[in-house]
Amino acid sequence: MTHAHEVPGDAAWSAPVRAGRTITLTALADGANATMLIIGTDRLDRLNIPDTLKSQMSARIKPGMVLMSDRGLALATVIASSLDWHDCLTGARPDRLLLLELVKHGLGEADLHGCVNFFSKVAVADDPRASLAFVPDHAHAGDTVTLRADQDLLIFVSTAPHALSDGTAASVAVQLEPPAHLETPAHLETLVRLETPVHVEDPELREEAVRALRLTRELIA
Amino acid sequence: MTVTATTVALDSVVEAGDGALVTVPAGGRLQIVDLYGNQAVDTLFYDAHDIDNRYSAFDTIREQRAVFLTIGSRLVSTRLDELAVITDDTCGRHDTVGGACSQESNVIRYGESTRHQHACRQTFLRYGAKAGIGQRQLTHNINFFMNVPVTPSGGLTFEDGLSAPGKYVEITASRDLFALISNCPQVNNPCNGWNPTPIQLLGWW
Ligand SMILES: [Zn+2]
Numbered sequence: 001m002t003h004a005h006e007v008p009g010d011a012a013w014s015a016p017v018r019a020g021r022t023i024t025l026t027a028l029a030d031g032a033n034a035t036m037l038i039i040g041t042d043r044l045d046r047l048n049i050p051d052t053l054k055s056q057m058s059a060r061i062k063p064g065m066v067l068m069s070d071r072g073l074a075l076a077t078v079i080a081s082s083l084d085w086h087d088c089l090t091g092a093r094p095d096r097l098l099l100l101e102l103v104k105h106g107l108g109e110a111d112l113h114g115c116v117n118f119f120s121k122v123a124v125a126d127d128p129r130a131s132l133a134f135v136p137d138h139a140h141a142g143d144t145v146t147l148r149a150d151q152d153l154l155i156f157v158s159t160a161p162h163a164l165s166d167g168t169a170a171s172v173a174v175q176l177e178p179p180a181h182l183e184t185p186a187h188l189e190t191l192v193r194l195e196t197p198v199h200v201e202d203p204e205l206r207e208e209a210v211r212a213l214r215l216t217r218e219l220i221a
Numbered sequence: 222m223t224v225t226a227t228t229v230a231l232d233s234v235v236e237a238g239d240g241a242l243v244t245v246p247a248g249g250r251l252q253i254v255d256l257y258g259n260q261a262v263d264t265l266f267y268d269a270h271d272i273d274n275r276y277s278a279f280d281t282i283r284e285q286r287a288v289f290l291t292i293g294s295r296l297v298s299t300r301l302d303e304l305a306v307i308t309d310d311t312c313g314r315h316d317t318v319g320g321a322c323s324q325e326s327n328v329i330r331y332g333e334s335t336r337h338q339h340a341c342r343q344t345f346l347r348y349g350a351k352a353g354i355g356q357r358q359l360t361h362n363i364n365f366f367m368n369v370p371v372t373p374s375g376g377l378t379f380e381d382g383l384s385a386p387g388k389y390v391e392i393t394a395s396r397d398l399f400a401l402i403s404n405c406p407q408v409n410n411p412c413n414g415w416n417p418t419p420i421q422l423l424g425w426w
Contacts, residue, residue: 044356044357048320048326048361049279049318049320049361050278050318050319050320050321050361051320051323051326051329053318053319053377054319054320054326054330054377054379055326055329055330057376057377057378058375058376058377059318059371059372059375059376059377060375062375068326068329070323070325070342070356070359071323071325072323072325072326072327072328072329073325085375088279089279089282089283089288089318089371090279090282090283091277091279091280091282091283094280094299094300094301108273109273109299110273110357110358111357112277112299113360113361114278114279114360114361115279123373124288124371124372124373124375125373126372126373128289128313128314129287129288129289129291129314130287130288130289130370130371131286131287131288132282132283132286132287132288133286163283164283164286208329208330211328211329212329215328215329
């Protein structure tokens with residue numbers, strides 16, 4: 001069944017999500033930010049941002065990308081988004097909101113790991129150090145991102161403003177939905193490819209991402 | 222306590238694919254020398270008195286508002302404590318976005334035949350164990366001498382290193398530190414010029 005929840009600004013929230021379900025985040029005001037940590041239900045295999053980026057030759061999270069774990073498995077796939085840039089290079093706001101949420105699950109400081117700042121963009125300059133600048137008007141009310149859980153997950157969300165933003169916190173709606181149909185392994189792969197919006201410059205997933213999806217399905221099976 | 226008298230406290234070679242766990246006291250200087258050039262040195266830093274207070278790649282990137290590390294880069298922890306500062310660098314820039322290789326990610330990236338090749342994650346776990354560093358304590362590391370360009374359009378690539386024989390980087394510890402080092406054994410991409418080679422560690426404290 002569908003579960004809908006509104007996370008107010010400057011709050012943290014967490015939930016277990018079963019494999020196959022979709023997670024849709026919706027910005028409820030301009031400038032929203034949703035910082036997400038993802039951990040497998042073994043509470044150890046975490047989202048690994050470097051492996052995710054290397055495998056897909058991207059320094060940002062965009063539709064069509066598979067979010068990979070430390071053990072090289074698919075945790076979730078970004079199946080749709082109204083934005084083609086979600087920051088994953090600048091970490092969570094250091095306000096300990098996520099830490100308190102981790103503690104509820106028996107986790108702690110050692111589990112503060114690479115995260116995705118959904119709805120936020122930090123621009124990269126073409127200079128020798130790749131200087132960074134927060135883009136203040138990136139997300140608007142109504143922007144969405146939808147992930148599909150590729151295995152059972154624990155997700156942690158903080159709606160604190162992006163650490164480089166001087167704007168105010170905004171609420172984010174979360175909707176968890178069951179799979180529309182029983183997916184066969186072939187469907188999963190097709191789903192990723194078909195729902196990748198056409199504005200993504202390279203809609204074909206790289207071979208590594210497809211391999212991560214295949215290995216995850218074997219693991220769940 | 223900051224150590225002021227400095228003597229050569231460390232001078233060792235880490236063979237290609239091997240690793241090290243070095244305790245660097247506050248004020249101590251650790252130099253990593255790329256003896257043969259183009260060698261990625263995967264490195265993690267921990268507060269020696271509290272390993273949960275560990276290096277954080279993305280907090281470090283955000284606090285310095287730049288992706289690459291070089292002279293002046295403050296290496297900060299998840300608590301935003303300064304663990305160390307890069308105080309000398311003849312290479313020019315270092316990566317902290319590319320992470321470490323692991324047996325599992327090698328399988329994803331290069332196929333099942335690489336499953337049992339040696340990988341940095343194995344080295345981190347092997348040398349970290351004596352300091353209580355296990356899987357949960359690992360995090361996204363620094364790759365000294367590695368070149369992973371990030372572009373304004375949000376692209377990321379692995380390229381041949383900017384390093385050359387004899388180039389070195391020096392960090393000065395801001396508190397007592399563990400430096401956990403994996404001299405990367407990767408042979409499936411250009412991060413080591415397809416040929417992993419030894420490095421030298423020099424320490425003064
Ligand atoms: Zn490696």
